[in-house]
Amino acid sequence: MYRTWKTFQPYLLATPQALILLMFLVFPIVMIGVVSFWQFNGYSMTPAFSFDNYISIFTSQVSLATYINTFKYVVLVWEACLAIALPIAYYLTFCIERESVRVLLFLICTIPFWTSNIIRMISWIPLLGREGLVNQLLLNLNTVQTPVEWFLYSDFAIVLGMVHLYNFFMIAPVFNSMMRIDRTLITAARDMGASGFDVLKEIILPLTAPGIAIGSIFVVTLTMGEYVTVRLMGGGQSASVGKLISTQIGSLQYPLAAANAVILLLITLVLVTGILRVVDIRKEL
Template identity: 75%
Template sequence: MYKTWKGVQPYLLATPQTLVFLLFLIFPILMIGLVSFWEFNGYTMVPGFTLSNYADVFTEVSLRTYLNTFKYVVLVWFFCLAIAFPVSYFLAFHIQNQKLQIILFLICTVPFWTSNIIRMISWIPVLGKEGLINSLLLNLNLAEQPVEWLLYSDFAVVLGMVHLYNFFMIAPIFNSMMRIDRNLITAAEDMGASGFQILKEVILPLTAPGIAIGSIFVVTLVMGEFITVRLMGGGQSASVGKLIQTQIGSLQYPLAAANAVVLLIVTLFLVAGILRVVDIRKEL
């Protein structure tokens, strides 16, 4: 009896988490997949089976929206990495005082003290036609008229996303760098390696799992983003997330569900590609 209880106990302990996982993740995804095959007669959903929703996903307009979303993903990922790696490197290897290191790392979390919408709105008086940057350019005679592409453009969308998600890249990269054995760097220096060689042959390979984790965070967040696209794009930019929001607003739930399924599959492929390149199991 005791051996039976010991054998069943691990399964009982995992049961609550499994039920939560099934109820709040698997079941909603299955429902979205089911609705994606239903019909829409102009004002309500009709249970049934049709592939027309998926056919609409692969129209020219939808494909351009997906390509535009991929463009955001690549640009935001690149700039987040370009900012996060030097910041993490500075904190991990150039700040020796642990308290100061923690304080500077916490400063990176300051943007998270306010909501995403507030952070986006805060860029309007900076990037607008009468904002700080345009006022400075006009006063210095660097521009004859306000620069319009600073706000309500793809530039503004990418800037807003980098502002929002940069910390998701900094945190895992910083964590990976802090785990690097400093004796490896000392040994490389004793062998006559230059700073660039140490960065290339020691630090970068050992930081790869953190870069992969940060990339997964950034890619998945940007793929489903719609608030930043709406606020910073001003209706001039498009993404799959915004497309789904528009379809939900017009009660086209089956079509929105089909786009959601395709978006989920594409995102999973991107994540799987990252995991194929870098093994992150040692980092978890």
């Protein structure tokens, strides 16, 4: 009897977590997949098994353009976050000797997360608008003759807002990976005549790759489903798949929104799987 209890004890301990996972993650995703095959006649949904929603998505120029636009945001935000994270993580890791100062500077990077995403987005409007501080400064310096329109309600503003939101998700894992690098490797490389660029290329970047992969997963998944930033910073002039799904839900087109959600989920899973196949992140976990 005791041996039987010891055999089933791990399964019993895992049962509550498994039930919560099934109830609040797996079951909703399955229901979204089911609804994506239903039909919508403009007034009500009809349970069915139809590929009309998926065919509508893949044959619509608007939908395809929206997906391409979303991929553009993903690439631009990922590149910007990586370009910001690498020098910041390098500076904190190799240029700051005192641990207390390093921790303080790292905590400063978290300050934007002390407020909500909406407030952080709205705060850009008085800064980048036609009458904003940046335009007023440029006008006063005679750098421009008229206010710069593309600072706000443009793709530039959308990418800037997303980078502002998600850059820390890249900084943290990259910094964590760099902190794990054995300093004796760098010392040995320099003793053998390696330049600073050689150390960066042959030691630091390869050993930081798992952190870059983890940060990339965070940034890619968050950007793929973003719609609030697109709506606020784009001023209704730009589109993303997340915003498209939100609009379809608002117009009660639940089956079509569910189909877009399924496609978006599959694309995200493919991207994440590709990242995991390129870099082994198990050493970071």
